[in-house]
Amino acid sequence: MTKLTFDYIVVGGGSAGCVMANRLSENPDCKVLLIEAGSKDWHPYIHMPAGISKLVNINSLNWGYYTEPEAQLNNRKLYWPRGKVLGGSSSINAMCYCRGHKKDYDLWESSGNHGWSFKDVLPYFKKSENNHRIINEYHGNSGYLNVSDLKYHNPLSDVFLQACEESGYNITDDFNGSKQRGFGFYQVTQNNGSRNSSAQAYLSPVKSRDNLTIWTKSYCQKVLLEKNTAKGVEVIRSGKTQSVFASKEVILSGGALNSPQLLMLSGIGRTQDLSKHNIKTQHDLQGVGMNLQDHLDVCLVQSCNQKITYDTLCEIKAGMQYYLFKSGPGTSNAAEAGGFLKTDLNNEEWPDLQFHFVPAILDDHGRNRMKGNGYTLHMCYLRPESRGKLELASNNPHQPVKIYANYLTESNDWNYMKKGFEIQRQIFSASAFDELRDKEIFPGDDIQSEKQIEEFIRNKAETIYHPVGTCKMGNDELSVVDGKLRVHGIENLRVVDASIMPTLVSGNTNAPTIMIAEKISDEILSSV
Numbered sequence: 182m183t184k185l186t187f188d189y190i191v192v193g194g195g196s197a198g199c200v201m202a203n204r205l206s207e208n209p210d211c212k213v214l215l216i217e218a219g220s221k222d223w224h225p226y227i228h229m230p231a232g233i234s235k236l237v238n239i240n241s242l243n244w245g246y247y248t249e250p251e252a253q254l255n256n257r258k259l260y261w262p263r264g265k266v267l268g269g270s271s272s273i274n275a276m277c278y279c280r281g282h283k284k285d286y287d288l289w290e291s292s293g294n295h296g297w298s299f300k301d302v303l304p305y306f307k308k309s310e311n312n313h314r315i316i317n318e319y320h321g322n323s324g325y326l327n328v329s330d331l332k333y334h335n336p337l338s339d340v341f342l343q344a345c346e347e348s349g350y351n352i353t354d355d356f357n358g359s360k361q362r363g364f365g366f367y368q369v370t371q372n373n374g375s376r377n378s379s380a381q382a383y384l385s386p387v388k389s390r391d392n393l394t395i396w397t398k399s400y401c402q403k404v405l406l407e408k409n410t411a412k413g414v415e416v417i418r419s420g421k422t423q424s425v426f427a428s429k430e431v432i433l434s435g436g437a438l439n440s441p442q443l444l445m446l447s448g449i450g451r452t453q454d455l456s457k458h459n460i461k462t463q464h465d466l467q468g469v470g471m472n473l474q475d476h477l478d479v480c481l482v483q484s485c486n487q488k489i490t491y492d493t494l495c496e497i498k499a500g501m502q503y504y505l506f507k508s509g510p511g512t513s514n515a516a517e518a519g520g521f522l523k524t525d526l527n528n529e530e531w532p533d534l535q536f537h538f539v540p541a542i543l544d545d546h547g548r549n550r551m552k553g554n555g556y557t558l559h560m561c562y563l564r565p566e567s568r569g570k571l572e573l574a575s576n577n578p579h580q581p582v583k584i585y586a587n588y589l590t591e592s593n594d595w596n597y598m599k600k601g602f603e604i605q606r607q608i609f610s611a612s613a614f615d616e617l618r619d620k621e622i623f624p625g626d627d628i629q630s631e632k633q634i635e636e637f638i639r640n641k642a643e644t645i646y647h648p649v650g651t652c653k654m655g656n657d658e659l660s661v662v663d664g665k666l667r668v669h670g671i672e673n674l675r676v677v678d679a680s681i682m683p684t685l686v687s688g689n690t691n692a693p694t695i696m697i698a699e700k701i702s703d704e705i706l707s708s709v
C-alpha cells in the first residue's frame with residue numbers, strides 16, 4: 182500500500198497552525214496537511230464577539246484543562262480553557278490585540294536567541310496585520326489578520342477611562358506603537374464586527390488551495406520517529422488509527438500544553454519522567470514541559486446602581502442587531518478597555534501591570550452568573566518570576582497533562598499583585614464612578630488589611646490564559662528548540678506556537694504567537 186505523504190504536516194489548527202498552513206501552501210509545490218483535533222469553527226458564538234461569555238462553557242470547543250492544586254492559592258485547581266476547534270484559542274479568546282513591549286523581544290535576543298529582537302520581529306507583526314485605523318511605521322495594513330477598533334462599547338468603558346485619567350494615568354489610542362504605557366480601548370482582532378480568529382483570517386481565504394488538506398476531528402497521538410528523524414505522525418481519525426508521513430517536516434502547533442505533551446508521548450523529554458510511564462526515550466531533552474509561565478490575574482468587582490452594564494442586557498435584541506447589522510453590543514469583546522502601567526521605577530517605560538475593564542460582573546471566568554449589575558477590573562503582573570511545569574499523567578494520549586503552574590512561588594510576584602490591587606481600588610474609587618458605584622462585590626469593603634488582601638488573592642486569582650514557555654527557544658539546558666524552532670537533536674521536527682517563548686511577553690499572547698508563525702514560515706519557505 183502506498184504511504185500517505187505530504188511535504189509538511191502541521192499538527193494543531195490554532196493561532197500558529199493556521200498561519201503555518203496558509204504560508205507553507207503559498208508555494209504550490211508544497212503539499213501541506215493541517216491536522217486539528219477539534220471541529221470546524223461553525224458555532225455562531227465563535228463569530229459573534231459577545232459570544233465569548235458563553236464559549237468557556239461549551240465543552241465541545243474547549244479542552245477545559247485544570248491545574249493541579251496550587252499551593253499558594255489555597256490548593257485550588259485553576260480552570261484553564263484552551264480552544265479545541267479550528268482557530269484554536271484564537272476562536273475563543275477575548276480578541277484584544279497586543280504585542281507586548283519592545284524590550285520583551287530584546288530580552289529574547291539578549292538571552293541567546295539571535296534574530297528575535299524587536300527590530301527583527303516587527304516586520305512579521307506588520308506582515309500579519311491589516312490594521313483598519315492606524316497607518317504608521319509600527320503597523321501593517323495589508324496582512325491577513327484584521328485589527329480594528331471596537332464597533333461598539335458600553336458607556337461604562339468611557340467612565341473607566343475618565344477614572345484612569347483622574348487617577349493620573351495617561352490615555353493612549355495605541356498600545357502597539359512607539360509607547361505601550363497608558364489606558365485606552367483595546368484594538369481587537371475583528372473584521373466588520375465579527376471575530377477574526379486565525380482560522381478566519383488565514384484559512385478561510387485559502388482553504389480551496391489544491392495543495393492544502395485540512396483534517397478536523399483528527400487527533401494526533403505521537404510523532405513517528407526513525408532514529409532521530411521525524412517521519413510523520415500517528416492520528417486517530419473517524420475512530421481509526423492511521424499513520425501519515427512528511428517528506429520534509431512535521432510542525433507541532435498544538436499550543437503550550439499539547440505540543441510538549443506530544444513530544445513526551447513520542448519519547449522526547451526527560452528520561453526520568455518518561456520511564457515512569459513506560460515510554461522509551463528517543464531523545465533526552467530536559468526542558469520539555471518545563472519553564473511554564475502564565476499571567477495570574479485578579480478581578481475587583483463593583484456593584485453598579487444603574488442597569489447599564491451587560492449583566493441585564495437583552496440578549497435576544499443584541500443577537501438580532503448583530504445578525505442583521507453586525508453592530509451593537511453583540512460586537513463587544515467584553516474586555517473593551519484597559520491598559521499597561523509601570524510601577525517599578527527602575528524599569529523605565531517597561532510596563533509591569535496590565536488591566537482589562539469589563540462592564541459586567543465577572544466571576545470564575547463568567548461561569549458563576551450572579552444577579553445584579555456591576556463592573557470588573559482585571560489586573561495581572563506581566564513578568565512573573567514563578568515557573569511551573571507539565572508532566573504526563575500517563576502514556577495515554579487522551580489523558581490531559583498535569584499542570585503545575587506554581588503561581589506566586591516567588592515573593593516578588595506577590596509584591597506586584599498587591600501593588601496592582603491597590604491601583605484597581607484607586608481607579609474604581611475615582612469620582613468618575615461616583616454616580617454609578619454601589620458596594621464592592623469582590624473582595625468586599627471589609628477586606629482592607631494586607632493579610633486579608635493576600636487571602637483574597639489566594640482565593641480568587643485565576644489565569645488570564647497566557648501559558649507559554651514549555652518548549653522554550655534557546656541554547657541552555659532547558660531549551661527545547663533552537664532559534665529556527667527546530668527541536669534540538671531531532672531532524673525535521675519543529676515546534677511553532679506559544680510554547681516556544683522563552684519568557685512571557687508583557688501583554689496578551691495571540692498576536693505574538695501569530696508573529697512567531699509568520700517568521701518561521703518565512704524562514705522555511707526561503708530555504709526550500
Ligand SMILES: Cc1cc2nc3c(=O)[nH]c(=O)nc-3n(C[C@H](O)[C@H](O)[C@H](O)COP(=O)(O)OP(=O)(O)OC[C@H]3O[C@@H](n4cnc5c(N)ncnc54)[C@H](O)[C@@H]3O)c2cc1C
Pocket residue numbers: 192193194195196197198216217218219262263264265266267268269270271273274275276277278279399400401402434435436437439440443645646647648678679680689690691692694
Ligand atoms: C479564554 C481565552 C482568552 C484569551 N484572550 C486573549 C486576548 O484577548 N488576546 C490575546 O492576544 N490572547 C488571548 N488569549 C491567548 C491566545 O489566544 C493564545 O496565547 C494563543 O491562541 C495560543 O496560540 P497557539 O497556536 O499556541 O495555541 P492554540 O491557539 O490553542 O492552538 C492549538 C491547536 O492545536 C490543537 N491541538 C492540540 N493538540 C492536538 C493534537 N494532539 N492533535 C490535533 N490537534 C491538536 C488544538 O485543538 C488547537 O486548535 C486568550 C486565550 C484564551 C483561552
